[in-house]
Amino acid sequence: MANVKRVERPLSPHLQIYRWQLPMLTSILTRITGNALIVGVLLAVWWLFAAAVGPEYFAIADAVATSWFGDLVFTGSLWAVWYHYLAGLRHLYYDAGKGLDIPTAEKLGWGVIIGSVVLTVITIILV
Structure with a gap:
């Protein structure tokens, strides 16, 4: 059998050089x-x-739903609904063949993230 010299190299070199991108996030x-x-x-x-x-039974469920945990879950759900809504609109825009260049895709990504946070805050203030 031949004596093979093994080279030490990382298993996933792409993980060392890959940069996160906003559309992926x-x-x-x-x-x-x-x-x-x-x-x-x-x-x-x-x-x-x-x-x-x-x-x-309702007293127990109401205590959980109105606790800090319930407030956290419902506030997070409100943000998730707004995020999903805006991401869906962005996806429809993509489906029309528009906004597919990198600068526009990044602007739309920031718009979805910032817009969902702003709409969540406005909804909490109004409700």
Whole structure:
């Protein structure tokens, strides 16, 4: 058998030189927020179910839904809804064949992120 000299090199060299890009981040955030909305929906459904079951059970669900945890979940869900809405509009714009160049895609990405935060704050203030 031949004596082969192994060269020590990284397993994934692309991970050392790859740079995160905004369109990639917004795509990942769309998937994460879509799945995270399930938590808010489950909490709301549990609250409604508890209201139908009885006052003792509703008191527990209402205590969770109105606690800091419930506020955090519902505020995060509100942001996720706005983010999903704006990302969907951006995607429709992409589907029309527009905004596909890198500078425009990055501006639209920032618009979705900043717009969703601003709309969330406005909704919280108005409601």
